[in-house]
Amino acid sequence: MPPEGHGYEPKWDGFRAIVFRDGDEVEIGSRNERPMTRYFPEMVEAVKKQLPPRCVVDGEIVVINGDRLDFEALQQRIHPAESRVKLLSVETPAHFVAFDLLALDDEDLTGRPFSERRAALERALASAKSPVHLTSMSTDPALAGAWFDQFEGAGLDGVVAKPLDGTYRPGARAMLKIKHERTADCVLAGYRVHKDGAHLVGSLLLGLYDESGELLNVGAASAFTMTRRAELVAELAPLVTELEGHPWAPEKQEAGTRTPRNAEGSRWSGKKNYDFVPLRPERVVEVKYDHLEGQRFRHTAQFKRWRPDREPGSCTYEQLETPVKYDLGDVLSG
Template identity: 65%
Template sequence: MQLPVMPPVKPMLAKSVATIPTGALSYEPKWDGFRSIVFRDGDQVEIGSRNERSLTRYFPELVAAVKASLPERCVVDGEIIVVVGHRLQFEVLSQRIHPAASRIAMLSGTTPASFVAFDLLALGDRDLTGAPFEQRRAALEAAMADAGPPVHLTPATGDPALAQQWFNQFEGAGLDGVVAKPLAGTYQPDRRTMFKIKHQRTAECVVAGYRTHASGPDAVGSLLLGLYNDAGELASVGVIGAFAAARRKELFRQLQPLVTSFDGHPWARARQEQGTRTPQNSAGSRWNNGKDLSFTPLRPELVVEVRYEHLEGVRFRHSAQFNRWRPDRDPRSCTYQQLDEPVGYDLAQILAPEA
């Protein structure tokens, strides 16, 4: 492979802002998948991840699609997604990171991935990273004029009012906000030169366990959160994990009176079963092989208000953020019914608006 921009490349990043900014900007939907940079040189294709690891072996169907839809020699920044029905499904996408080639082959047929392109780093012998985004976008549109599914060009607009409409509507299709890119900006790997606007909501959750921090057994690494479902079961919805060092030790001391055994605990089966929607007390992590996922059970009596972005299935898509304790709330009142449900939106209208 001989390209003017060679792998690995760290993608350009975005910093969070509270509202959609205005000015000389291009606005795009914020896709919820695996950020990837695709390198193609003839029959050679490499798919790099955000952390510069190769994703090529996990998505054989995209290798074939890249050869069919992208220029002969190019470097394209984008997002790998999986669509189920009318929505993005990150949890289904994450199942593709698997050591068994047979499982990857099976999933590539049953839940195939798509690639959404949104920037062009190189074309032919031209390195475009020093060109303004406005020129890179025009070149990308021309280069993808004949592209077809599962390779797509992301929609873009210069109208902040339309961007706000996208922000309000597209969440129903599984997208998680809007990205704003300076039209004059060059491509700067690993630099936060773009802006992202994401949904923020609050929920009251039950704290049903904790994991210790790598700094020591007397420091809390994360709090395990639960919500009661319609069957009256406490379902695991995610974690809070961003605490200062001193706060981690303070939390450990604060939680000790609530420490209990697994006898009668709502997540007791997590000690024996794998693949359930409760925290695994023995299984490792798909993303970090060998990572300890054991946890200390707590009596489900403590309620915390958290900030979250959106749900993926029955869980928070990203780690929640601590807001405040809610000693006034009955843990049994912490149900899914308090959560906002975005109005459904057909993802096909985003990927193929001309249709």
């Protein structure tokens, strides 16, 4: 953990959102400035009831399933059909976890130290109740370390450390994100071509065998130099095969197997092409990942090394570390 002088908060796994309220007018914007108001009508009503009449609040929109966060359910909330949006607002209602107060009434607070903004946020949300929450915060590194270990079992993905004297600087790396990092040996079963052309590998597609022996797409590994991307095309050429008979062939999609075509992408991705170059599943790669969401790595994994000493059939889900369960309610009430 960083030295003294920091405030520690749980790192929530949802959609970053900035809420603007001016009386009955509410707007919800994403981190990349995409409007999200229409997707969360229940959140608009909650904001009107529980946030100050005129304010700007930074936070995270999450969906809770049982005692854990459910990012997959949250992704499904981004739907073009209004009827579907209304239905999901009832079936999988969202929650808003506030962690910074940027403006209150006519006062811009972004130039104030985080410690002052946090105190103002606590006062502003003193009577807030679900589905609006005030995130936990502590200046105790030991407690933050306990949160790091425990809260993952509730679906959170680490701890954030913020300088207590720091001002709000959007886009700047003023905070330190302390995330979980693990390794896994995966089967290489294909790759996507780079946006600049088929002479470059975009990302390696990774698989793990489930209990029934199906090779499921668990995610992708990327972040290669352009030189290495070109080298990989030649290096993997001997493994290129036809899609017919491949573990991720079209018939596998129809049978419900998790393949790259139906596992990658979201409504945020527009018309992005998710076709891939199939490879014979004969090579094993070790990657670094942060945590698992369902049957997939939550974020893109990082290539670490080839594992010629491992047999592809030995790459199963059993090798992955399972966090000890932790009640999300205890996190929210912390």
